[in-house]
Amino acid sequence: MFSTKELRAVVSWLTAPMIRQAVDEDAAGLLAYFQALAADEVNNTGIRSDIFQQTVEEQGALIRRYAHAPNSRLFVLDADGKIAGLVKMTGSGSPKTSHTVDLSLNVHPDYRGAGFGSALLRHALTWAYNQESIRRVELDVLTRNEGALRLYQRFGFQVEGRRRKAYYLFDESDDAYVDVYVMAALL
Numbered sequence: 001m002f003s004t005k006e007l008r009a010v011v012s013w014l015t016a017p018m019i020r021q022a023v024d025e026d027a028a029g030l031l032a033y034f035q036a037l038a039a040d041e042v043n044n045t046g047i048r049s050d051i052f053q054q055t056v057e058e059q060g061a062l063i064r065r066y067a068h069a070p071n072s073r074l075f076v077l078d079a080d081g082k083i084a085g086l087v088k089m090t091g092s093g094s095p096k097t098s099h100t101v102d103l104s105l106n107v108h109p110d111y112r113g114a115g116f117g118s119a120l121l122r123h124a125l126t127w128a129y130n131q132e133s134i135r136r137v138e139l140d141v142l143t144r145n146e147g148a149l150r151l152y153q154r155f156g157f158q159v160e161g162r163r164r165k166a167y168y169l170f171d172e173s174d175d176a177y178v179d180v181y182v183m184a185a186l187l
């Protein structure tokens with residue numbers, strides 16, 4: 001016989017958010033997810049509303065590309081049956097940089113501050129660490145994005161430089177060109 005506490009633990013384990021590789025069936029969910037990111041009040045992702053012009057088929061093709069490309073992965077965090085976050089790692093085709101992957105991470109605005117970003121980053125870095133060929137994970141982060149900067153530093157990323165006015169943010173009314181830090185972690 002289970003105690004109430006044990007039953008609660010089983011229920012929360014069964015309903016816990018799950019991180020898994022994106023599959024074809026996620027295409028429509030991913031489009032809705034990007035729509036929510038693009039509508040974010042403070043948009044630190046650079047994801048623009050013109051992404052909506054992508055079709056479910058195009059999104060499916062992207063998912064398949066990530067599933068099959070060497071050193072690339074698209075992981076989603078599934079909460080309440082909907083996509084609540086993703087981490088994407090993009091490998092390079094060139095032998096010179098094939099040990100490096102480019103990482104991008106984001107969480108649905110309704111689910112931030114609940115540990116999902118940390119869980120996704122941990123998952124991605126564990127996967128990368130277990131790939132013999134990957135030795136470096138790099139990313140760009142807006143210099144104004146202090147929360148994300150702190151998160152990456154906690155996971156061992158270091159700032160390697162600043163790219164001035166490197167991004168153009170579509171939805172900004174003025175000073176649309178913004179600086180980014182280049183960060184990387186060596187595995």
Ligand SMILES: CC(C)(COP(=O)(O)OP(=O)(O)OC[C@H]1O[C@@H](n2cnc3c(N)ncnc32)[C@H](O)[C@@H]1OP(=O)(O)O)[C@@H](O)C(=O)NCCC(=O)NCCS
Nearest residue numbers: 044105106107112113114115116117118141147148150151
């Ligand atoms: C940055 C982001 C991925 C973190 O995901 P999260 O699930 O909110 O993160 P966690 O709950 O695991 O918290 C980790 C850190 O994220 C930051 N964070 C938490 N809530 C946040 C929010 N609502 N907005 C921005 N950053 C937040 C904090 O630095 C937090 O660390 P702290 O508790 O020491 O301050 C997420 O907030 C997000 O998608 N923001 C918008 C897109 C973005 O900035 N992506 C990174 C681009 S490089």
